[in-house]
Amino acid sequence: MNSLFPKTLIPSTSLSSSTRLTLTPNSLRHFKLHLPRLMSSDSSHRLFQLKLDPLTGNSEWVVIEDNDDLPDCSKEPLLATTSYLDMLNDSFRNKAFRSGIERTVTKPCHVLDIGAGTGLLSMMAARAMGLNGTVTACESYLPMAKLMRKVLHRNSMGKAISLINKRSDELEVGVDIPSRADVLVSEILDSELLGEGLIPTLQHAHDKLLVENPLAVPFRAVTYGQLVESTYLWKLHDLSGIEAKVSDGIHLVPTGSDSIIHVKSRQYPMHCDAIREEIKPLSEPFKIFEFDFWKRPESNGETKVQVQVIDDGNIHAVVSWWVLQLDREGTVFYSTAPRWINSPANIGYRDWCDHWKQCVWFFRGKGMSVSQGEEVLLEATHTETIVSYNLNVQVPKTDTRQHDHNIRDFQLLLSPERIAIYGxxxxxxxxxxxxxxxxxxxxxxxxxxxxxxxxxxxxxxxxxxxxxxxxxxxxxxxxxxxxxxxxxxxxxxxxxxxxxxxxxxxxxxxxxxxxxxxxxxxxxxxxxxxxxxxxxxxxxxxxxxxxxxxxxxxxxxxxPCKGILKACAMSLPDLWSSRCCLGDVEGFDHSIVNTTLGACGELPAPKEGPFLPFSIWQCGEIKELSEIFTILEFDFSKPISSCHGTAQVKFIEGGTCHGFVLWVDWIMDTDNSIVISTGPEHRYWKQGVKLLSKPVAVGINGCNSNSEYGSTIVEALFEPSSSELILKHAFL
Structure with missing residues (x-):
């Protein structure tokens, strides 16, 4: 069998401590807010980007110059694993913003777009005014600003929109922008709503950049919640309660010190639809907070909600989401609610997407026992960036924690997945x-x-x-x-x-x-x-x-004595749709961004999308098409070296193959009898996803039609000097 790799691609086993940072979806949108910027002597912008080598833990800051060259994802994945592509593929979001802007920007005026991204909202605003008004686009992240310039040029919008590569709180009227803006358009929202700095951004904009009583798109955001019972969610945070059922003699959480290990008190983004069958609603949805974009928000707020219980159970968590009202009249909405919520804002519910999910807030301990018809008081508070909750319940005397006096006031914060693994x-x-x-x-x-x-x-x-x-x-x-x-x-x-x-x-x-x-x-x-x-x-x-x-x-x-790289060919239509190549987005050509954003689809050879870390069980519709196969083995009895492996794989199900899902099985003993798998059937680990450049129709080997492939050859190369895995494939 001929190798899919040219012989010159097989590298030596040199060890290096420098490579690039692979960011998870959404993470860069938060991270970029805090990146330092410098002004060089020639007044061109420079940006520091943090690069981490996951094989050493070493990191370094490198400078990104403000020149005309924009690296693509095959060279520098600064944007390829972010959520921009997923957002631009969210057609329901795009249509909602287009409709909201067209209903709001009805005459020439000055529009300010904060967090402009590729410039989609800026171009919508300019088009709505017939290119007669003024649009100022503010984008702080230099690589994104450079990409936006290309998009504006492609759509002949370069003269209609003024792009400023600064944070919005660095803008000055009379210096950066000619006057205060009449309309604010923005999309600086995360799954929690506030995590990307929405409140301080709006505060500064209203204080320094906007006219009094401006128009705004979105017009308003409302957060909602629902009390739920879920054994799965309970296992993600209550190690003390879970460990009480284990009898192995190890006490990660000693008796009387159940707060020594816990998750950080915050809301956790999660695709709750994936665990719908494991969630028992204990209340109807209720309104929590309302934020108006057209007026200055307060930094802190609190509310108390009297919630009626609709079933017997234990309250383990609050599932929350938000609804955007895009126009002032209240005719255009966008909702991040789970699919089981039946409301007008959920009509025409969006397709699966990963940039906005629901959020989960865990209540400490085993949960609050409630009965149908009972009322509980939920207290919610928000700061500039986070929302938190508390159930107003008195702890029975029999449940009072008697702390061991030898245990100091110490807390180790771990992720929900790590809590669940340890339990x-x-x-x-x-x-x-x-x-x-x-x-x-x-x-x-x-x-x-x-x-x-x-x-x-x-x-x-x-x-x-x-x-x-x-x-x-x-x-x-x-x-x-x-x-x-x-x-x-x-x-x-x-x-x-x-x-x-x-x-x-x-x-x-x-x-x-x-x-x-x-x-x-x-x-x-x-x-x-x-x-x-x-x-x-x-x-x-x-x-x-x-x-x-x-x-x-x-x-x-x-x-472990060795690691085995496993893989499976899968149908991943929802994930594919969220990462596929862009063309026309609400009337604007975005094809120029595909390579830079790491899109899958009709990319020019030899461009390929990056590996993406995902929990496959949360990726919408999924289907295994092949047997699970081994590509590589890593022998830890020997020093680290480059590894190469090949597998020919038969398809066991017919369908459309969108890519390969990869994970590592850790072999803990020399007898190969104890295996810790991190595969898709285990929820607490992420897998690596390699989407194909084009979906492929496959059939069961021996029974496939001429238009279907019955097997595939997969070849992998792991190179420790770059911390990278390279995957090649050929369908047969």
Whole structure:
């Protein structure tokens, strides 16, 4: 079988500590608000972009120059993994904004567009005025501003719109803009509504940039909520309650200290439609907050809502969403409500999209028990950027927490997914069995926990009373050390057998291990800073193992002993539609942005979209078309090196293949009997998605028509010097 890679593409095994940052969808839109900008001596803008190497944890700031060249996603994925493409493919959103603008901008005036992106709203406003008014577009992120210039030129709008590459709070009337604006158009909204700085942006605009009583698109936003019961949502935050049902002797949350580990008090974006069958509504939807764009908002607000319970159950969470009113008359709406909500704003509900989801707020503990017909008081507050909730309920005396006086006031904040993993009995039993087997026959072993696993640290110290455990905690650092000090008594070991490396070093030496070589090097692998990234970026474990090679004993045990890159060809119509190439967007040509934004579809060869990290179970309609197959194996008994693998895969279902979903199975023992999978059937990990350049019709091998493919060859190359995985395929 001929390789899909030219021989010259197979690189050497050099190790580098510098590569690019792969941002998750939506993350750049938040991140860009805080990027520093400098003015050089020649007055051209410069922007610093943070780049992170996930295999080393090292990061560096690099300068993006303000020149005419805009890197595409194949060279510099500054925009390719952001939510811009998903937003521009949201036709319901686009039509709502177009209708709102056309109903509002009815005569020549001065329009200010804050957070202009590709300039879509600016062009809509200019067109609505017949190109006779003034449009000022403000876009702070330099790569996006450069792309917008190209879009404006493509649509002959360069002279009609004044583009300013600044934050809106840097604009000055008489310097940057000729006068205060009559109309504000903006789309600076996240799933929570406020997270992108909506309130301070509106405050400054009304104070400095807008006329008194301006028009605005959107006109108003209203947030709504619903009290729900859900075992799945409960498992994402109450480790204390879940751990009470586990009997493995490890106490991540000791009795009486159930607040020592919990999720951050915030709303978490989530596709709640994906767990509709696991959500039991305990109330009707209720209104929470109202924000008017046409007037100056307050920085803080609070409200109390008397909510009637419609069924017996335990209130575990609030599911919230918002509804935009685009025009003053109240005829154009856009809603982020889940599909089970029946309201006028949900008529013609949008297609699946990832840029706006519902939000979930977890109530601490096991939930509040309620009965049908009962009323509860929900208290909601907001700051400039966040919304929080509280149920006004008195804690019974029998439920009062009696804290161990030896446990200090310390809290370790973890993600909901990490909480759920640590509470999963199957996962815990698998890891426990692997570590117990590894410790058998070892006397006074030195065990190094190379990642951020508090569970492995407690497990190694608990199972062997003669072991010495050294935890590196590269992300948790002193927080990990403080946590161990607080739970040591409950887990029956002393801190004289456990230590945490306080200072970050390139690698350990025998001086750090007191002259003793390492007998066990273990990890889950889990890196605190890598959550939400592509699954193979946890191969940082392999890089760390390589750096520690000089101090490993001859019979050192490495756990996991290897990783297996698995994949499956899948039908992903919703994800595809949200990432496909753009053409005409409400009458404006956006084809020029496709390569830069990492679109899939009719891209010119050899352009390809990037790998994207997604929880597949939240990606709308999905269907497995092929058997699950192995592409690569990573052998951790040897130092890190480039890996190459090929697989020929048969299709087991007919349909349209939109791409490949990839993940890593971690083999924990040398017998290959204990496997920790991060595949699509497991909800707490993200998979990597590679969308095809064009959807392909496939059929069951041997029964397919001439227009369908029965199998495919998939070839992969992992190169540690760039931290990248390259995937090639050929349908047969």
């Amino acid at each position: 999963d009995s199957k996962w815990r039993s698998s890891v426990l069995a692997a570590v117990r087997n590894a410790l058998q026959g070892r006397v006074n072993p030195l065990c190094v926990v190379v990642d951020d696993s508090i569970f492995l640290t407690l497990l190694a110290a608990n199972l062997s009373k003669t072991s010495h455990v050294l935890s590196l905690f590269p992300g948790l650092r002193e927080k990990g050390a403080q946590y161990l000090e607080n739970v040591v008594k409950a887990n029956s070991f002393s801190m004289d057998r456990v230590e945490v490396r306080e200072k970050r070093k390139p690698c350990l030496t025998l001086h750090d291990t007191h002259g003793k070589k390492v007998d066990m090097l273990i990890g889950e692998p889990y890196y605190y800073a890598n959550e939400g990234m592509l699954p193979w970026q946890n191969l940082r474990f392999w890089k760390d193992r390589t750096l520690l090679d000089p101090i490993l004993s001859e019979d050192a045990l490495i756990m």
